[in-house]
Amino acid sequence: MATIFADRLESFGDRPALIEADGTVVAYRALAALADDFSTEALGRLPTGIERPLVLIETASTPAAIAAYLGALRAGWPVILAAEGATAADPRIRDTYRPNLVVTAGADGTGLQITPFSPEPAAMHPQLAVLLSTSGTTGAPKLVRLSRQNIEANARSIAEYLGIDETERAITTLSFHYSYGMSVLNTHLAMGASLVLTEASLVDERFYEIFERNGATSLALVPFQFELLESRGFADRRLYGLRTITQAGGRLSEPMIRRFAALGRRDGWRLFVMYGQTEASPRIAYLPPEDVERHAGAIGRAIPGGRLEIVGADGRPVTAPGIAGELVYEGPNVMMGYAVDRAGLALPLGPARLATGDVAEWLPNGYARIVGRLSRFVKLFGLRISLDEIETRLSAEGVAAYAVGDDEGITVLATGDIDPPALARRLIAHYGLTPETFAVLPIAEVPLLSSGKVDYRTLQAIAGATRPEPASPPADLVEALQAALRTEEIDTSLSFAELGGDSLAFLEIQIFLADRLGAAPAGWETMPIVDLAALEPARRQRFTAVAMDVLLRVAAISSVIALHATQLPTAGGAHILLVLTGFSLARFQKARLLAGETGRVIETMLLPILAAYYLILTGMHHLMQPVDPEWLLLLGNFDQDIHPRGITPYWFVCLYVQILLLVSLLFASARLRRAIGRRPLSSGLVLVLGLAVLGEASGLGAHLGDLRLRHPLFALQLVALGWAIFHARDHRTRAAVLAVAALDLAFVWSTTGSILAILSAAVLALTLVDRIPLPGPVARLALEIGRSSMYLYLAHPIVISLLVAAAPAGRALHFVLAYAISYAIARSLVALADRQSRLRSHLARLNISAIRRRAPTGA
Numbered sequence: 001m002a003t004i005f006a007d008r009l010e011s012f013g014d015r016p017a018l019i020e021a022d023g024t025v026v027a028y029r030a031l032a033a034l035a036d037d038f039s040t041e042a043l044g045r046l047p048t049g050i051e052r053p054l055v056l057i058e059t060a061s062t063p064a065a066i067a068a069y070l071g072a073l074r075a076g077w078p079v080i081l082a083a084e085g086a087t088a089a090d091p092r093i094r095d096t097y098r099p100n101l102v103v104t105a106g107a108d109g110t111g112l113q114i115t116p117f118s119p120e121p122a123a124m125h126p127q128l129a130v131l132l133s134t135s136g137t138t139g140a141p142k143l144v145r146l147s148r149q150n151i152e153a154n155a156r157s158i159a160e161y162l163g164i165d166e167t168e169r170a171i172t173t174l175s176f177h178y179s180y181g182m183s184v185l186n187t188h189l190a191m192g193a194s195l196v197l198t199e200a201s202l203v204d205e206r207f208y209e210i211f212e213r214n215g216a217t218s219l220a221l222v223p224f225q226f227e228l229l230e231s232r233g234f235a236d237r238r239l240y241g242l243r244t245i246t247q248a249g250g251r252l253s254e255p256m257i258r259r260f261a262a263l264g265r266r267d268g269w270r271l272f273v274m275y276g277q278t279e280a281s282p283r284i285a286y287l288p289p290e291d292v293e294r295h296a297g298a299i300g301r302a303i304p305g306g307r308l309e310i311v312g313a314d315g316r317p318v319t320a321p322g323i324a325g326e327l328v329y330e331g332p333n334v335m336m337g338y339a340v341d342r343a344g345l346a347l348p349l350g351p352a353r354l355a356t357g358d359v360a361e362w363l364p365n366g367y368a369r370i371v372g373r374l375s376r377f378v379k380l381f382g383l384r385i386s387l388d389e390i391e392t393r394l395s396a397e398g399v400a401a402y403a404v405g406d407d408e409g410i411t412v413l414a415t416g417d418i419d420p421p422a423l424a425r426r427l428i429a430h431y432g433l434t435p436e437t438f439a440v441l442p443i444a445e446v447p448l449l450s451s452g453k454v455d456y457r458t459l460q461a462i463a464g465a466t467r468p469e470p471a472s473p474p475a476d477l478v479e480a481l482q483a484a485l486r487t488e489e490i491d492t493s494l495s496f497a498e499l500g501g502d503s504l505a506f507l508e509i510q511i512f513l514a515d516r517l518g519a520a521p522a523g524w525e526t527m528p529i530v531d532l533a534a535l536e537p538a539r540r541q542r543f544t545a546v547a548m549d550v551l552l553r554v555a556a557i558s559s560v561i562a563l564h565a566t567q568l569p570t571a572g573g574a575h576i577l578l579v580l581t582g583f584s585l586a587r588f589q590k591a592r593l594l595a596g597e598t599g600r601v602i603e604t605m606l607l608p609i610l611a612a613y614y615l616i617l618t619g620m621h622h623l624m625q626p627v628d629p630e631w632l633l634l635l636g637n638f639d640q641d642i643h644p645r646g647i648t649p650y651w652f653v654c655l656y657v658q659i660l661l662l663v664s665l666l667f668a669s670a671r672l673r674r675a676i677g678r679r680p681l682s683s684g685l686v687l688v689l690g691l692a693v694l695g696e697a698s699g700l701g702a703h704l705g706d707l708r709l710r711h712p713l714f715a716l717q718l719v720a721l722g723w724a725i726f727h728a729r730d731h732r733t734r735a736a737v738l739a740v741a742a743l744d745l746a747f748v749w750s751t752t753g754s755i756l757a758i759l760s761a762a763v764l765a766l767t768l769v770d771r772i773p774l775p776g777p778v779a780r781l782a783l784e785i786g787r788s789s790m791y792l793y794l795a796h797p798i799v800i801s802l803l804v805a806a807a808p809a810g811r812a813l814h815f816v817l818a819y820a821i822s823y824a825i826a827r828s829l830v831a832l833a834d835r836q837s838r839l840r841s842h843l844a845r846l847n848i849s850a851i852r853r854r855a856p857t858g859a
Contacts, residue, residue: 007033020197023728038071054079066185080143098122134278143338153188161288170220173220174220208237215678219242220248223252244276261296274286310324312353332352378406381741400414401440401444403414410437412427412441491529513532549587553789560573572759639651692743
């Protein structure tokens with residue numbers, strides 16, 4: 001057998017091969033041992049008499065699944081790669097090829113379950129290594145046969161033109177049962193590089209934390225993932241370790257190519273646009289980064305070791321630019337051929353030439369460009385889908401139907417007694433498409449050619465001219481999720497991201513929420529479904545889980561108003577608000593801070609507050625008493641007056657501005673940004689301890705006493721603590737945060753026992769508790785108060801001063817009146833922001849509709 005990359009794992013020694021999301025490293029030497037352990041264990045499960053088994057592996061981004069794949073390759077066993085759970089959902093491949101072993105994920109989600117299936121040995125070509133579905137996910141029995149030489153040659157070729165060496169770290173954005181994902185795995189392992197393993201979606205903030213924490217350097221994306229990134233504000237996010245983005249799996253629109261190429265030029269990473277087919281292991285051509293903007297839409301040149309040819313209708317090669325013909329590729333990575341049954345596994349090697357079925361033309365500079373497709377395949381969301389296979393599937397169900405389409409969508413035209421919406425839903429669920437790209441249209445009779453064959457040209461015209469009956473719209477959020485995620489099982493305690501929702505489903509639910517609510521809530525993809533459902537006007541839940549940071553914000557602002565209106569001992573609210581400031585910076589502004597876009601952070605978090613602040617100061621100056629210049633200069637926090645009424649409560653606004661300016665200054669350094677981006681949790685904890693030591697060692701803490709909160713050196717400690725709390729996602733990191741918080745609180749903030757107790761309880765709750773269920777009306781009120789908290793803070797001092805001046809009143813009445821009036825003022829300010837948000841949401845929906853209109857794809 002030919003030697004391939006899987007046989008050479010040990011040569012890279014203790015270099016990291018796989019890096020799990022939590023930072024656990026599997027070195028190459030250890031990975032080789034895991035691979036051999038798998039083959040040893042698998043041998044023990046085989047029936048007697050089988051020396052070279054056929055193995056079906058359901059893939060996952062785990063060391064165990066990757067080791068199983070490598071173990072089979074090292075042992076010379078051919079493997080069928082399938083999606084996780086694919087065998088249970090559609091057993092046709094398993095039943096057609098009857099593998100000797102089926103490998104699936106273990107019950108714990110990390111290990112493997114090796115199950116014997118067929119006791120009969122299979123006759124297989126000695127060079128056969130990998131079998132992949134031609135369509136990506138349909139389960140059609142036709143498989144591409146790839147030899148050991150095929151995958152080795154393609155891995156080497158890709159590594160050469162991408163410049164992959166042992167310093168590269170690719171993060172898993174694609175499953176390796178998909179040929180593009182397999183090529184990423186093979187290429188990096190062939191060069192001694194590393195793979196960062198994660199199942200997190202691109203819509204999940206954890207994905208970017210894992211990317212940064214583990215030093216990932218590249219992203220491999222299909223077209224729809226580019227649209228997803230753009231809709232999620234990727235232009236505002238900078239991944240400092242990012243060196244390369246590669247694109248394959250379909251044709252990316254030229255405007256999108258140019259936008260991402262411009263981002264790469266701005267941020268210092270390269271964009272490679274690539275073309276390929278599973279039949280070529282899978283890469284055929286690439287467009288060099290320096291030509292991506294100028295020649296967007298071209299597939300570029302052949303990969304190293306390969307050769308492109310365009311063959312005209314007369315069978316002769318086309319050499320002149322602008323003349324269309326079929327694209328043909330020749331190279332050592334061209335498949336052995338197809339298999340349609342178990343006997344096909346033993347067929348001899350096919351020719352090293354691949355007729356791609358795509359129509360192309362030469363550009364004047366020698367690059368190739370795809371202009372159409374010969375065969376009855378369409379490509380949607382990176383998946384090749386056979387129109388003939390759809391017809392065969394429906395025929396087996398007793399439905400006389402004919403499929404037409406292009407790379408924008410598929411229409412099935414069916415005769416007889418059918419339910420179009422129900423049939424559309426079944427097909428959408430099976431092929432993993434969205435309702436906008438799949439429709440069913442009833443027809444009275446099938447148009448035929450004079451030869452008696454189906455007239456597909458006429459069917460295509462009917463489909464284009466007739467608006468098919470759409471699938472009935474979802475009645476509620478759960479039904480929308482069932483359609484978007486293509487499953488009947490929706491656990492409403494989980495979030496969209498936790499349910500496995502990613503590229504195809506994200507925009508569907510975003511539009512649904514925007515239509516129902518006026519605007520999709522910020523961060524909705526990480527909210528429990530039960531929370532989202534509670535926001536639906538027609539489907540409110542009795543209880544709603546409210547995030548702990550929102551509840552603490554309500555508690556903090558309430559304690560501040562109570563302190564100033566009644567002089568009750570409720571101090572500590574300002575401390576909590578500072579912790580929540582750090583939490584909010586990490587949650588909402590981290591991408592901008594790490595990108596060095598501090599001006600936008602200040603614009604978002606300061607300008608609205610400062611506008612209201614100076615408006616209030618102007619009114620107080622003219623109507624009540626002159627305002628000292630220190631308040632106009634935002635230095636009022638250094639005033640020694642601690643009277644709870646009048647202008648003095650605005651010391652917090654001054655401090656808030658100073659803190660944000662200090663944070664902006666901190667992130668102005670590119671070196672610090674990179675360090676914080678790689679270790680956001682550790683950076684926050686180091687800042688807490690460093691500032692604590694500096695403040696106490698300098699004697700400043702002892703000098704300030706109870707006024708230390710008003711000094712930015714001490715207040716920044718609480719902001720840094722809130723930043724760290726946001727990044728603590730597991731038991732280990734939460735324990736570290738609580739340990740540092742305990743030290744800081746005990747040695748810096750222990751001068752007032754009541755404040756220490758309140759602050760300690762808040763930190764503990766924010767660290768350990770994510771959400772608390774509340775009755776629907778109470779939850780909605782908490783959300784509104786939390787959203788209005790800063791405006792409440794601005795309004796309440798002037799309201800309290802006016803109430804006290806108007807008439808003395810009981811403490812409780814002052815508190816109630818001050819709260820109610822301040823809240824009314826705050827809500828009027830928030831309403832202005834709401835109208836702007838609805839306008840942005842409407843424009844976003846128009847954008848989403850626009851990006852769904854796809855250009856015809858290549859491969």
